[in-house]
Amino acid sequence: MATAPAETVEKDYFTDLSVLLDPYEYFEQIRAHGPIYQMKSRDVVVVTGFQESIDILLNTRDFSSWLNPDPLAKLPFEITSDDISEQLDATSSTNIELMVSYDGEKHTTARSLLNPLFTPSRLKANEEFMRDYADEMVREMVAKGGCELINEVATPYVTMVIADLLGVPAEDREKFRAIIDSGPPPGNMNAGDEGQSVHPLMMMGSFFARYIAERRETPQDDVMTEMALAKYPDGSTPDAMEVVKSAMFLFAAGQDTSAKLIGNAMRRLTEDPELQQQLREDRSLIPGFLEEVLRLEGSTKATFRIAKRKTMIGDMEIPAGKRVVVSMSAANRDPRRWDDPNEFRIGRPKIKEHLAFGRGAHTCAGAPLARAEVAVIMDRFFEHTSSIDLSEQHHGPKGDRRIDYEPSYIIRGLANLHVELTPR
């Protein structure tokens, strides 16, 4: 087994800027030590193996999601035994509890509140909204010759898609758009609210609290009423706040992730004119193209677990309380699973087995929506342009690009992407 230079493997996954900006070299170097790597500076293991990642995500008996989305959250108790499952169950990890951090039945019941949203008819109606909204935005950007894709187009687009999915009333949509435009995007689950007295997510939350209260009082024939009146699987009625939290979590979970996927996909197209032409001529290739973008540059780098009890990952013994970084980005480039893993190749067999949307009980609830919304906006860009090019004025010439990625240990995505759009 090859050994990696000590200075790279000892970099801190959570704080080293070079790793936050570009994790792939780091992952490859720790992979040289095997599929599970014990960090030197922290009591954390990083998993880069494809099969090992799946094993952990499926093993909800031994691994908890308790610490999501904050992998370094402090345990409120001492670890004094080989089994901390009851202590974890008895405490909440974050101030605002999120479904992504729940385990077992608590998780199943919270997730069930999303059921009314993800029905085929709801998704179909949502897709019609996507098409119209994307078309309008793309036309506007083409008319002015270009745009900064991430903040001007991708972020507001995916946020409005979620607002539509949730059935935000038409008269409030512009207010939502204004909230998004006024502050840092609510998509980053770790985002602080610097410079803003009220975080955008909280502002949206207050709208939802009102909608749910009104619909419970006076039901209407709309999606919000279905959310408001949804029952838990045991027939009980959830607290209104639980419904609001589920709705708000969709903005948190589905915004940066999808917006950054649009950016990652578009960057690849601008850097590879031949590929762009191929997709332009045959738009049925878009879904396969997106799966390969998700594999090679999915917008969620990692998720986190904590061992509930002493267990094993592969041949490594894992004590109770050990924190685990499950790196989907690394698993998706594991050479034991993928031939020539660093090569971009449309049409790989069983490509949908990639882990960009996770696996198991917490598999991304919004995956069908994410796939649809990114495919739709790509299609609209092809419809209205003859060429999409990276702005050299902002990013420099080929071979000497200046591209800024968000410094995040969760999200892989561009801070901005300036493109020039040539009308068709």
Ligand code: HEM
């Ligand atoms: C490209 C876009 C997206 C990516 C890469 C992505 C990725 C993920 C991943 C990896 C997880 C699993 C986390 C874990 O196992 O701990 C997850 C969970 C989740 N995602 Fe997504 N996501 C995307 C878009 C969306 C959208 C658009 C929505 C909703 C509209 C959404 C809603 C959710 C929800 C609700 C969960 C939590 C599921 C649970 O805990 O049961 N995601 N996502």
